[in-house]
Amino acid sequence: MATQSSEPATEEVNKLIREEVITELNGHSLPPFDPDVQRIIYGFTYFKLNNFDKNPELYKELALHQSPRRDNGVGAVIEYAIQALKVSNILVIGHSRCGGIKRLMSHPEDSSPDYDFIDDWLKIALPAKIKVLEEHPYADFEKQCTFCEKESVNNSIVNLKTYPLVKNGVSEKSLQILGGYYDFVNGKFELWEYESESITIPFSIPE
Template sequence: MAEKQYSADVVVEGLRKILISEEVRLDEEVQGKVEMLIAELQRRIPFPVPDEDAQTLYNGFQSFKTNVFDQHPNLFCELAKAQHPRYLVFACSDSRVSPSTIFNFMPGQAFVSRNIANMVPPFDQLRHTETGAVIEYAIKALKVHNILVIGHSRCGGVERLMNLPDVSDHSHTYDFIDDWVKIGLPAKKKVLEENSGLPSEEQLKLCEKESVNNSLGNLLTYPYVRDAMTSGQLALRGGYYDFVNGHFEQWRAFTPAPPVCHPCPSLSNCRLIYFICCN
């Protein structure tokens, strides 16, 4: 038979009847302590309020544990000792473009950094140190073999970049976002100069891709990235995920150009980087 559930009120009231009954004579000091205990319990016992968000987290974990964790005991035993990911992935914080979902990564395969519009700032020890710390750890400690910067369709961050207000316009500004997306200004400038006649929607899509190239160029300002890349230990990769049509394209950056170089016609050289389509 199923166990009957009782509310916190019923539990506390039952405890009160047990501790303070008419048949038990308690002196005032003891009775006062009992009342204090009951009052403390009433503060600590949570009322059973429906929490759908908590239930979603619980159900998601149970699914992961049953279908992934429990099915791969050897993998998680090894991960408990150390991680050896092959990829460092820079992706957007957008809830629609989780790298682990898109690429079907298993735990331990990718070291992931997510931010607004999947941007990588240039090397600067005084600004954006959180990004620098991710790159430094991935290269020096984890020794990843690939860095992937993946852009995506309908990116709100790149849209903001394309529509940044004038300096004098303070009607709609953000505390952090506007300054952050300015990392992509070189990409915006290039797209507008080369595609001034295109509709804004097409310019936005081009900028979503060109911003990836801008970040790849910025990655080369980090000395340990340059060293690992020129020694052949690291590959820089760009990607673009179109979640509207379910399409993914990728390209690889080389510097200098490989012996046989067939540049992707839709991508131009940037900072002496040669982009080659991999699809």
């Protein structure tokens, strides 16, 4: 009975989300009726309404404590996803208050001692740091970190294209690469599309 009585309310929430999504997509280059893009937007909007907005203290705490971890086996994961699972979309997501990016941006490019494993991992994102420092040399440190969190997503997307399976999939239009940025301080999600060496202007959910 409880499940049945909740269905109209759930459908009403989904209807509101769909209306907000369609409004949000107007004026952006992402196709408004792409089911995969809509699934991402619906999912985040549902999370925003049912988790983020209802647990502000939890996400404030998360914003203050972020620590990077090293993750291996990316090539194997990509190969399995494309060949075995036949995925048609890859979404690369960065997030606010990233401990790894903060470490990257704060480490001087000199002979200062490294963390053996963390800094070796972070060197992958060094092109993002260089670009941010070139384009935003006078921004404060927190702003530079935010810029780098987003630019590292683009850097990861470029790196993804070095994998033959990804490169071929994008070239043959069987694979789409999307970039995303989750701002859990303010409860927003930005989404953009990567295709043929170009990146669309991101849009935020919610605006």
